[in-house]
Amino acid sequence: MNHDQNSILEVRGLGIHFGGVQALRNVSFRLDPGKIIGVMGPNGAGKTTLFNLITGVYKPSSGSIWLGDQQLQDLPPYRICHVGIARSFQSGRPFTNMTALENVLVGLHFGRGSGVLGMAEARIRASEILALVGLSKQGGRPVSSLNLMERKIVELARALATCPKILLLDEILAGLSPMDLAPAIAIIERIRDELGITVVWIEHIMKVLMETCEHLLVLHHGEKIAEGTPSEVTANEIVAQAYFGKKEGVQHG
């Protein structure tokens, strides 16, 4: 997969406050395309807030967000989707009044590059996407009848259907049984390798992030305290202090 300048996500001096609470302060980074980038940090560090800002669900109080040479911070969420950024939600928010296939169809009909596919073609494409994430058999089933793992993967498939350049995953492994972890991770790696999509991934399971990600961002109290390869981040003293020194964050896994 070759990447152009237009699939580089860059955040400059990003900040947001809710009333007096500064949820995110002066965060900047630039993400190389085609990689899996982990976002870590204790609870309340501002990870999900960061995703809400990038996808336009919240408007930043300061700073800017760029995809290539396009500024995103003033666009509504659906336009940011059309530019090429898709996401999943922390607690899992698939459309529960539809089947798995219909969830994917919403992404195809309204995402980036929508309008190209006819109704019949879209159904075929939707089945292909479900096959890619290993949900071929569940396509016709209502989401309300699926288990947690399947629901999370449906949400992932819906995001993929919008043809993103950047995919933001918010704790997609949370709540899954240990048995389901490996297949889910394999799907995420396949998204990077076969589709060439940049994955930005919030997760609490450190071991997984360390093993899967090429690059890590560490947030703490709304600020970026470290960035680099997994080995660089583990060697970082500020990170060690944030995680272990004051016993603030609780880790799982």
Add this chain to the structure above:
Amino acid sequence: MSRKHWASLALVVVLAILPIGISSYHMSLLVSVYLAVALAGSWNLFAGTTGYVSLGHGLFFGIGAYSFAVSLVTLGYGPVASFALTALCTAVCATVLGFVLLTTRIRVAYFAIVMLGFNEIIKTVVANTKSLGSSYGLTLPPVPSNLIAYYFLLGLAVLVVLLFFLIQRSKWGYGLKAILSDEVAAEVTGVNTVALKMAMFVISGTLVGLAGGMIAWHWSYIDPYMAFDLAVSFEMVVMAVFGGIGSLWGPVMGAVAMSLLKEFLNTAVPQLHSIIFGGLVIILILWCPGGIVELVVNLRRRLKKADATDRTTR
């Protein structure tokens, strides 16, 4: 076309040739049934697809009624041009109101009440506007033939059902289902939720406006208290919910059942009809929150089950 489609088409054809052999009483009864179907169906086109319950949708009925009356009487246009102007007027009003109410992320409950408030505001404004006849209202020339109301409202009712059917199966249908489920998730999946809600609001409002225009002509007199009667707003909601909100046939069944029931109780027990009617609605809603549609589906399932056990025991 499936058997269901043919059956629907046959029903429309039968209704279309029915006026040849029925009394004027039955014809006016059918006119009120078609009006009910058109109103409940139009309401469902917006509320049933987006989840935004409008408690003041009768506002568009009143705006339509006055637009038509003003166009026909004050401006002196013909009926066809007047209906065109009525559609335009209600569409513009719905667009303006939609901008005010739907471009911000207003909570569903607030939306319902604000709609009701707008109905009351416009009612008061009209009642105090001399050129609109203030509270005395406007008199319209009578409709040349009762058949006009019959066919206009039958056509409108069919159009409303057909539109719901087509939209449900289109790209828009997926977007609306997404909005109904989770607006934020719909938005980040690329759905322009504001535009889609606006479109449905304008379509729905315009259809209600056309019904209002026809009824103004049919009654050949309107005043603010009839045109903007809150009962119009509430009946739309009750009929749609009674039948099954968000479904294709629910509002149709609800409207037919309720307008016939109302007529029957009105003649059978004139003093008590409102009480009995209200009681029946409460019982049905409590017993079967999904409305008549759910009742039918459940009955069918039970019948099938009984049939299956019947066969196995035999």
